Amino acid sequence: MTDTTAEHAAGHTARVAKESSARMVLFALSLGGFAIGTTEFASMALLPSFASDLGVSEARAADAISAYALGVVVGAPVLAVAGAKMRKRMLLIWLMLAFALFNTLSAIAPSFGLFTVSRFFSGLPHGAYFGVAALVAASIVPRNKRATAVSRVFLGLSIATTIGVPAASWMSQYIGWRSGFAVVGALSLATALAVYLKAPRTPADPNAxxxxxxxxxxxxxxxxxxxxxxxxxxxxxxxxxxxxxxxxxxxxxxxxxxxxxxxxxxxxxxxxxxxxxxxxxxxxxxxxxxxxxxxxxxxxxxxxxxxxxxxxxxxxxxxxxxxxxxxxxxxxxxxxxxxxxxxxxxxxxxxxxxxxxxxxxxxxxxxxxxxxxxxxxxxxxxxxxxxxxxxxxxxxxxxxxxxxx
Structure with missing residues (x-):
């Protein structure tokens, strides 16, 4: 093998390894999107079940869904600014750990009041996670592939509407509505672990x-x-x-x-x-x-x-x-x-x-x-x-x- 051929082969191997690594990062980030999408959309499908179990009307139960949306609106800017000096990898991990905690609390909430509060706190990491995940995805690909990388992160959200929501609805019929939120908690923990293992260990911006x-x-x-x-x-x-x-x-x-x-x-x-x-x-x-x-x-x-x-x-x-x-x-x-x-x-x-x-x-x-x-x-x-x-x-x-x- 000539030196030129060897260099070409080495370069090809490096590119394949880099692309494979990028795919694993995007998969880890997309897993978080799947967890978030499942809990956001499944809440609407589960509304009659948790309304009946927690002893409130369906009209009042909708307040829990509104509380989650309010949490997203409040948490997105607040957490993004508060985490400005953190490494993006660590910020994503903490956001998903918080998401896991509050969705698990939603699953075990004994009253509608505590359930609604847990839904508000569950919404806080939503926007910040997607925003930071999109930035991480864009950073690991060439500039002319950024939109494609971002679409891979949002793919988890899209898949959640096709698979996650029907699955949560089915589980609520046979296991109970609380199982849907418990599974989201487990998925969030899996995301935190995947991000810990696969996300780039880029240092924080010293000027941030x-x-x-x-x-x-x-x-x-x-x-x-x-x-x-x-x-x-x-x-x-x-x-x-x-x-x-x-x-x-x-x-x-x-x-x-x-x-x-x-x-x-x-x-x-x-x-x-x-x-x-x-x-x-x-x-x-x-x-x-x-x-x-x-x-x-x-x-x-x-x-x-x-x-x-x-x-x-x-x-x-x-x-x-x-x-x-x-x-x-x-x-x-x-x-x-x-x-x-x-x-x-x-x-x-x-x-x-x-x-x-x-x-x-x-x-x-x-x-x-x-x-x-x-x-x-x-x-x-x-x-x-x-x-x-x-x-x-x-x-x-x-x-x-x-x-x-």
């Missing part, structure tokens, strides 16, 4: 500090990008929240069909999350326009699709999941515009998406309460997705006017 992170709050591009995600992604949740009601009430189908339709939505999120990550690495702006624009069109057609029956509704639900890839696109754009305040901006992204989770269903509920059928949520979603399209255009216009694009 909370004040530098707070600089994100003065960056207009950060706020415009967050607003784009909060409004545009609300279109997805305006319909997703009422999928069960549409299937059972409007179409008169069974609970099995509800589970199947939710799995279709989760499958669509997996496909589009991966596709959007790859496309965003080629052209991020065009990918965002395609997601918001395509989402608006499909959402506007949703009532017509429902009128055609389960099959056409299923196709529409699959296509609406194109908005599931928006999270990856917006997270990557925040990395591009946040400057030195990467950690806070990345964490705020998930607070913004929890705002979307609140705004979409709230506006759709107002339309439904006015006497319209559940499929009318598609019109609300179309308006929000189209607004996201417009906000993104304003964001790019502002960036060009400021000389940032």
């Amino acid at each position: 500090n909370p004040l530098r992170e707070l600089g994100a709050l003065k960056n207009r591009q950060v706020w415009l990008t967050l607003a784009t995600g909060a409004v545009g992604f609300g279109g997805f949740f305006s319909v997703y929240t009422y999928i069960a009601s549409t299937v059972k009430t409007t179409l008169g189908a069974s609970d099995d069909m509800v589970a199947l339709m939710l799995m279709v939505a989760g499958f669509g999120m997996i496909i589009f999350n991966l596709a959007m990550g790859a496309l965003a690495d080629r052209n991020l702006n065009l990918t965002a326009y395609a997601a918001f624009g395509g989402g608006a069109v499909v959402l506007a057609l949703f009532p017509t699709a429902v009128a055609g029956g389960l099959w056409t509704m299923g196709i529409a639900v699959l296509c609406i999941s194109v908005l599931g890839g928006v999270s990856t696109v917006m997270q990557t754009r925040l990395m591009n515009v946040a400057g030195e305040a990467q950690q806070l901006a990345a964490a705020l992204h998930h607070a913004a998406f929890n705002v979307a989770n609140a705004v979409g269903p709230f506006l759709a509920a107002r339309v439904i309460a006015a006497g319209h059928d559940f499929p009318s949520s598609g019109y609300v979603g179309a308006a929000l997705s189209a607004s996201g399209f417009v906000l993104f255009a304003i964001t790019l216009w502002d960036a060009r006017r400021s000389g940032l694009e």
Whole structure:
């Protein structure tokens, strides 16, 4: 073997080893996304069970779900700033240990009050974990592969809607609702261990500090990008929240069909999350326009699709999941515009998406309460997705006017 051939072989081996190591890191980070996604979405499916067991009405039991969302909104910026000087690997480990603790407390809470408090504290690490995990994922790949790496982290969240939520729902029927939260606690511990073993042992940035992170709050591009995600992604949740009601009430189908339709939505999120990550690495702006624009069109057609029956509704639900890839696109754009305040901006992204989770269903509920059928949520979603399209255009216009694009 010549020296040149030997060098080529050694270089190839090194690249393969590096790619394999990166895949293991992304798997560890994605495992945390799976745990978080399972507890976030499964809580909605488990609501009737824990409401009955803890002796409260379903309307009041929904306060526990709201408490989790509030925890995400509060915890994302607070923990991101507080952990500014920590090594990202250690911050991720501590966040998942806290997530494990509070989900386990949710599983053993003897009263609704303590359950609600534990759900609030469970939400605190959510946004900070995803934000920091996205930064770690982006740091282990070339710059032109960052969106793809981020999509791999969010893949765990998408898989949770397809596998984790149905599994938790099934377990609640045969073992009890508490088992779902207990399993999430175990998954969180497994994530902490995986991150400890596989995440890069990069030293903390010596110049990092909370004040530098707070600089994100003065960056207009950060706020415009967050607003784009909060409004545009609300279109997805305006319909997703009422999928069960549409299937059972409007179409008169069974609970099995509800589970199947939710799995279709989760499958669509997996496909589009991966596709959007790859496309965003080629052209991020065009990918965002395609997601918001395509989402608006499909959402506007949703009532017509429902009128055609389960099959056409299923196709529409699959296509609406194109908005599931928006999270990856917006997270990557925040990395591009946040400057030195990467950690806070990345964490705020998930607070913004929890705002979307609140705004979409709230506006759709107002339309439904006015006497319209559940499929009318598609019109609300179309308006929000189209607004996201417009906000993104304003964001790019502002960036060009400021000389940032």
